[in-house]
Structure formats: C-alpha cells, structure tokens
Amino acid sequence: MATSSTSRPTPDAPRPRGAARREALLAAVLKIVAEVGPDAVTHRRVAEVAGLPLASTTYWFDSKEHLLTAALELAAERDTARLLEYGAEMEQSGTDPLDAVVGAITECDDGSQANRGSLIATFALLLEAARRPALQQIAQRWTEVYLLTLSRLLERAGSAHARQDAELLLGATDGLLLEQLASGTIEDLSPRLRRLAAALVAQP
Amino acid sequence: MATSSTSRPTPDAPRPRGAARREALLAAVLKIVAEVGPDAVTHRRVAEVAGLPLASTTYWFDSKEHLLTAALELAAERDTARLLEYGAEMEQSGTDPLDAVVGAITECDDGSQANRGSLIATFALLLEAARRPALQQIAQRWTEVYLLTLSRLLERAGSAHARQDAELLLGATDGLLLEQLASGTIEDLSPRLRRLAAALVAQP
DNA sequence: GACATATCGGTACAGATGTACCGATCATTG
C-alpha cells in the first residue's frame, strides 16, 4: 500500500518511486473536471487520460473521494504559492498598490480561454467543499491566503478597512468570474475591479 | 410521448394531466443536487425521492440532460419571479433605496441553513451552464433580471453608474456566498454589502 | 357506450462503474 491516510506520499517523504504517476493522475483529474465535470471523474477515464493502467488509480488513491480531495489540495497549493510569490514581488517593486491589487487577482484568475478550463475546475472543486467537511479546511486556507495578500496591498494603498475591503474584492472577483463562466461571456474584469478597489479605498 | 422539445408542457398549455408528477420530479432533482451533488442525479434516485416509479422519469423527460436543464429553468424562473416582485414592492413603498438594494440580494439569497441547500443547487447548476451552451441562455436571463432590478434601485439611490455598480454588487454577493459555502462559515452579509453599496454610490 | 390517446408501472438489458485480487517486476537493503 502506498497511501493509507489522505495524501501521505506528497508532503514530506523523499518522493517515492512512483510519485510521477501520482502527479500524472492528479493532473488528469483536474483536466477532466475542467473539460467535462466532476461527475466524469472515473477511475478508468483518469487512467486513460494519464496514460496509465486502471489499477494505478486504486493503488495511489484509496478511493474516488481521495482522488478528488487530493486534486483540490493540489490546485489550492499551486494557486496559493503563485499568489504569495506575486504578493512579495509587488511589495518589493514600487508598483502602484491599486494596480498591484487588481493584478494579484487577474494575474491568477483571468478569464482567458486558456484558463477557462482550470477556472471551471477550481469552482467545481470549491463547490464540492460545500458538501465535504474534509475539503472545507483547504478552502478556508485558500481564501485566507488571498485575503492576507490583498489586505496587505490594500493597506499600502490607503484603505482604512483593508480586511473588509479584501473580502469584498475577492468576493466580487469570484462572483463575476462565475457569472462569466455561466453566461459564456468573456470580458476583461480589470477595469471593473479597479473601479471597485478605488471606491473602497476612498471610503473613510 | 409527453414532451419532445425542451420543457413543452409547462409554459402555457392547459396543464396536462400528469403535470404534478413532472413538478415532483423536478423538485426531487433540485433536492438531490443540493444535498449530494449533480452527479448523484440518477433516474432511480430521482424517482425514489419523488416517490414515483422509475419509468416516470423517462416518460416526462427525454433524458438526464433534459431533466437537469428543466430543473435549472425552474429554479431560475422561481428566483427571478420572486425578485421582480420584490423590486416592484420596493419601488412603490418609500424604503430607503440602499436598504432596498441590500434587501433585494439578501432576501433571496440569505445564507441561512434552510436555504443552504437550494443555494448549493443554484451554484451547481450555474456551473453546469459553463459547460452546456443550452443552459447559458437561462443563466444570462437570470443575471439580467438581477442587474436590471439592482441598477434601477441603485439609480434611485443616487448612483452615477448604476449598471456597473449593479454588476459589482451582484458579483460580490455571489462570490461571498460561494466562499461561505465552501469554507462552511455562516455570517450575515448585509453589513458588508451595505458598505459596498455605499462606497459605490458615493463614487462620482 | 366505444375508441384513441395520454399516462402509468414493471421489467429487461447492455454498458459503465468502484474496487478487490493476484501474480509479475523493480529498487533497495542487508
């Protein structure tokens, strides 16, 4: 057995031999979620997309549930890592804080056709969290990292209620993105978010 | 055959005999989506939840796809009807426009435990629309009704860019609700939305 | 009343599904 509890091999360990397979399987899960939906994630399809035998899915992941959980974890980790890096970058360079705020959001979550798939996957997995307590912790940490980064930038931009403003800004972004996905429209959100950020910062 | 094209019997018609069954099936779909997820919507489960024989599902709906589409349509229709009513009410009574704006949103989409289920169903179906063009039209009309109602109220409240503000406000609401669902937290969004609305209206 | 049609309920079936199992192969340790 390679993994009994949730995602044992990845975190620390000196990377077991088949770790590449594990990652290929997770990548396949995310791809399928994005292109077809979470209900299309079956052992056979995951194996096929990853180019691996069926049994590899049950070897590396105890169950389908585990497969989905690990995939959300991976997506969240990647996203937060990218965001933290971006945040540090913006704090060092002298970029206009308001630009940095909008950039921090649109950088990761732009509505481009290329990212549309992974965006759908993200929302789908977030929604899964609404029903599985095990995933809620991941979702919490995820939004927490976003809020921390945003509120720090907002503070530099002169916001008197940086935390509250960050919450509203992040919420607006997620909501607008979801609406765009649902209605099939594609527009640049930057101007709107900039207007929102400006309005919030100007508020005493 | 009772229904060949998408949702024939419901719109006008003198209500065919088995309409009650049709509605019971749709209600069952929404219930399942809310409690377990869209992938749990199977003919057998729908029939069981609705207390009807299996064959009734294939009789009233051509396919599983049709079943889901009709369910989204129903949810959207109910919601928009309620919103339009609320909007008209607020315009007649002399309610403070800003209160009305926040009320229009929280009235329908409060985060109470009772509504949590239907809220999850709504988001799940919205996400389905991201992948099925047939649903995008419904999603578009849905958000359009919201934007129209909100922007009218915002105009009365003195907003110089009512339409833009409505978009941001609606986006923020959806996003915050989704984040709450995903992280398992339950808080009253009214104060935050009120602050947002005020900030937007104050912006020249 | 009789007839056509809508509705109903039970069942059948081919295919997909999650997962268990088992023997082969590989890397690593002693």
Next chain:
DNA sequence: CAATGATCGGTACATCTGTACCGATATGTC
C-alpha cells in the same frame, strides 16, 4: 547476491447506470 517490500498491470465481479420496451389503466371525445 538474496530477499524484502514497493510498485505495477491485468482481470474479475457485484452493482449501478441510462434507457428501451410492453402491457395495463386512466381520461377525454365522439
């Protein structure tokens, strides 16, 4: 080198899936 355990790949199986079918019943029209 031997041996031990991780890794692999193929297959089996009970169950669930969507949907088709068919005979029975209810309803409305002449």
